[in-house]
Structure formats: C-alpha cells, structure tokens
Amino acid sequence: MDFGPYLLLASLEGAVQSAVLALTAVGLSLVFGTMRVVNVAHGEFFMLGAVLAWWVTTFVGLHPAVGFIVALVVAPLAAGVIAAAADLTVLKRLKYDPESTIVATIGILYIIQQVVLMTYGPDARPVQAPFSHRFYTPWFGYSSYKLFVIGIAILLLLGVWVLMAKTRIGLILRATQLDREMAQAFGIPVERVYALVFGLGAALAAMAAVLIVPIQQAHYLMGGDPLLLSFIVVIIGGLGSLMGTVVAAVLIGMSDGIISVFFTPTLAKILATLLVAFVLIFRPNGLFGKRSS
C-alpha cells in the first residue's frame, strides 16, 4: 500500500484507540486524583461494561441500534452502582489507606472476573454494531462505526470536562481533591463524594467498553489490556490531571496505531513502556502533573 493511505489507516486506527483509551483512563485518573486510590479493578469495570452491553442488547432484542442506546445508558449505570457499593462496603472501611486499597481492589478485580466467568461464561460473544455501514477509499474499506466511536468519545469527554469545570458537583469534587479535611470542614459529605467518584470512574470505563464491544467482543478476560494502557496513560499524563490524561491517551493511542501498522505492535508496547520509565525518571509527576508540595 502507498504511504499516504497507509498513514491514513494507521491514524484512523490510532484515533479509535485514543478515544476509547482516553475515556477509560480519565475514569482511573479521576478516582486517583480525588480519592488517592489506585484502582487495580478498573479494567474489570471496563469488562463489566462490555458484558452488560451484551446482556442488554440480547435482552432488548430489537434493532441493534435500540439495544445499543439502551446499553449505553444501562451498562455504565449498573457498573457505577456496583463500584459505588464496593466503595461503601470495602474501601470506606479501609479508610482509603493507599496500600490497603491496592490490595482490596486486586480482590475486587478477581471477584468481578470470577463472577462474570461463573454467570456469563468463558466465551467471547459479539454485540452487533448499531449500524453496519462501511465506506471505501480506493485503497481500503473502513467501518463507519469506528468514526462514530471517536465522535461519541469526544462528546463524552467534553461532558466530563463540563461536569468538572462548570457544575456545582465539579466544584465539590475539585474541592475534595485539593484538600480533603478542609472540604469536610466546609460541610462537604466527603464519603458520599468518594462513592460518587468511584462510581463515576467505573461508569466511564464501562461506557468506553460499550463503545468498543461492537468492534471487539465481550470476554471475561478483556479487562487486562485497558488496565495496563490506562496506567501507562495516567502515569505519563500525570495522576489526577484530566487534561494530561487526555493528551497522553492521544499520544499513546496514536503512536500505538501508527507504530503497530508500520512496524510491529510489540515495538509500540515497548516504546510506550519505555516512555513511562523516562517520565518516571525525569518528570515523576507526569507531563501535566503538579509538583507535590
């Protein structure tokens, strides 16, 4: 294939990956930024979103588009409620101690994964895309749905930004993030805020999964890759920085797309991890992270 179209395809693939990655990683970053909890179970909430999407679309059974829209609402909501419940029953009781919560979220990871294995089963199941249109360039064909994913992801990210920067809830979240004790002193119900944030983080991951599941398939082991990539993105972008997370997601997603197309996917992973190492050495707080006092 000629260089031009080759690069176009690589960029498209990279953009889809960036979009989904940005959504997933923003969820992880939000939880860390506000709660200082490293959520190792984040990838499982992603998987939960995909599996719930399969269940919802199968249950609705009408036109794929109807099922998809219902799934886009129900799956993140359900994943969010489960996450909030996990926060109230487990993390709260550990007083959000950073080390204990890592171990606790590892436990949550296995519980979610095994419950899905026992109920949904070990098979990969496809979810039909809301529409099956393709467009053809003279060199290759491409699914229009993938472009739709990029569009929706941008809208959702804008929504998160509006929520954080323009609303009262956002103000409370930012206040809690800046200084937990002071926020509490001003009458902010910090524990309820934490449950909300943990739920919101999981819901964002689940939403990313609902978008990706018509391209890939729902499978109980699919949470591993998004977790790893989200960590890479969040470390490069700066833990807790939403802007940094999005920029890093685009950087990692695009480079992964382009490097895997022109060279090999393994090289793309090697470079991403190497970048993490350099960031940790030279800018330990990430590209956009603030220096801790």
Add this chain to the structure above:
Amino acid sequence: MSNKKIVSVSDSRRKALKTLAAGAGAFAGMSTLPGLVGYAQSASSEPIRIGFQVHRTGIGAAYGRWYNRTTQAAAKMINAAGGINGRPVEIVAEDDGTDPKRGAEVVEKFATQHKCDIAFGTLFSHVVIGSAPRAGELKLPYFVVSEGHHVASGMLNRYTLQPGITDVKSQVQAMAPYVASNLGKKVTMIYPDFAFGHDHRDYFSAAIEKQGGKVIQKIAIPPTESSFTKYFPKIPRDTDVIYHVMVGPAVLTFVKELGEFYGPNKPQIFGFIDSLEAVDMASPGLEFLDGTYFWEANPRYAQANQTSHDKAFRAAVGVDDNGASVSDSKDVSTYSHMFGCWETLYTVKAGMEAAGYQGPKDRAKLIEAVEAMSHIPLSDEHPQGAKIFNGKTHQVFGHQYITKVTNGKLVLAHTTSIEDTLYPDEVDYTKKSF
C-alpha cells in the same frame, strides 16, 4: 487403623473369616466355568480413571466445552458397551485455564492425587509443551489432541502420544497443492505468533515452494490481540491468496475486520477453520466469505456423502447437521477438532485391551500396544475417516478436507488422500527408554 483392629479381634472371629475365605475360594473355583469369567473379573474392578485436562476457561474455552461434550459422550458409549477390559471408564476432568503452568500442575494432580491411569485431551500447543515434560517425569501416558507438530518433531517424550488428530505439518502439506493449482501461487500468511502458528508458517512455506508457489509476506499476530485492521496494510497488493489461521476469543473480530478491509475486491482467501471454530457462519459481517475456501479436519456441515459413522457421531455428541448443538443452534461446535477426543479414547481402549491393561504398572505396556498400531479403518470408533498411526513418531495421519463457503454453508470441494499428508520420520520414540 482398620488393620490394627482386625489383628485385635478374637479367635472365633478369625475362624469365621477363614470359613468365609474358603467359601469365597469355592465361589472363585465355580466362576472359572465359561460364561461366569467376565462377571467375576468386573465385579471386583475399579474404574479406569482417565484424567481429562480440559480448557474450561481461558482463551481455549470454546474448544474445551466441546472437547468435554465429546469426551463424555465417548465415555458413555464405551461404558454402555461394557467398558475397557470389563472395567468402567471414569473421566476425571480438571480445568487448566488454557495455561501451560496450570497444565503441568493438572497433570501432576492426575498422577498423584486422582490416581489416574492416563492423562488425556489437551488441545492448545503451549499447554501441551508445558505439560508433557511433567507427564514424562511422572511416567503418566499423556494422550494429546492438539494438532501441533511438537509430538512428531521429537520435541516431547515417549509418554506423549497423538493418535486421534493429525498434525499441522501434515495438514498444510496436503493443502499446498490445492492452493497452488486452484487459488494462486503468491501467498500472504496471517497466523498467531506462538508454536501452533509457527508450525503453519514453517511447513506451509516449504510445502508451497515445492508446488512452485511462494509465501510473499508473513504476518504474525500476538494470540492476545483484539484488533486486527492495523495488520492488513502489510498484505502486499500483488497477493493472489490470503492464507489465514487464527485462534482465541477474537477470531470473529479478525475475520470481520478482514472483510471490512477488503470489501468486494478481495484476493482469494484460504483459511484454516480454526479462524472460525465455534463461530456461527451466519454471524453479521461474514457474508464476504462466500466463495472462499477452508481447511477442515472434519466437515462441520453434514455433506452429501455423509457416512453412517458421522451420523452416529453427531447423534451421540448432540450436534445437528449444521454443526451446532441440537439444543441451541447458536452454540456452534469445534467440529474439526473435537472428533479427536472421541477417536483418542477409542484408541486408548484398543490399546488397553491389546496390552491386557490392569493398572498403572502396565502403563509402559499400554504405550507399546498403541505404538504397535498402524492402520485404523473408518468406523463408528473413528468417524472422521481411516487413519494410519506411526508408532515411531507417536503421530496419526489421515484424510483432510477442503470446503468452499456456498450460501453461508461449508460445502466439500476436495478430499486429500492419507498419502498426501505423510512426511519422513523425524524421531523414533520407540528407541527411547521408559
């Protein structure tokens, strides 16, 4: 504990036991009468325990589900017909998570904890390669149903045999002439980046060159990959034939994205059915496959020339004429692989009967008995077709099938001979010690 109690019983009790023993002896003498022999033997018989290493979870789960159904069906048939050497067969299934490390642990469990007579049933080549050395150390006969060339290549040991399914090297060798003469000479290969895929890469490249063809591009894909479009631009434009073989939970995504990438102007496509095992051919996005070709070890759809043996096999396992479960038409089988479990169990049965197998002390005799097998005729026990077993390489050889997708169904286009699949021996396991 119980032995000590017996020692402490009174004299009168001991006398009573002696009388009983005499009675039993008399009964044993009686039972040498013709017709009573079988009864006397089986009445005191423990079941033959077959450790079934099954991919219940992990990336091989779809195969595991059908391997399990086939194995249970075969065990039921064998038991209904009187078992092996008058003893019933008991399947002891353990999940290995399609993971080599757990595979080795499962083999160990079979030998030491479950006291199994043999281990059996592994498919994924990395699990076989991870488990076989442990089976060899434990001197546990290990009957794999894997397709990998690792058995016949001499990489494993005398305890590992593959008598129920053919290996990749023989399969691709038999495919190459058909591909070169009917589809084209310039081939691009897409395969998973582990032992099984490397077998495809190495042996098909060599085989197509013998036919005057050439593999012009080799695209290796990590087995855990979930998105494939980014690999397709590497397919050269002058490719005549795309040769694809993929495994794992993402196979449907792989084939769908291949269709999206090409649209209507596609080269010839020849795939190993592994790329679509357990996947419904009617899945949305697979329409472009019409007119493309697949290798199948055992045609998924009942063909016009269906044998009575295939019919009986489908009925026993619960598979309909479309290769799906009779109870759920969406639950598509791994038809080109699972017959291997059925045939392997019947080979184990024949081997144990020939060896007069009584228990673990006869394991070496069992292996020698299987090594002595050669021609295996088409039958209800071997419904996929006639086979030739090579005792030196521990590998079986058989017919291969090429089917063409026609109106969403796989229709038989070509059947190879067994001779097409033979190659010179690379090892003589019979010269290795037990």
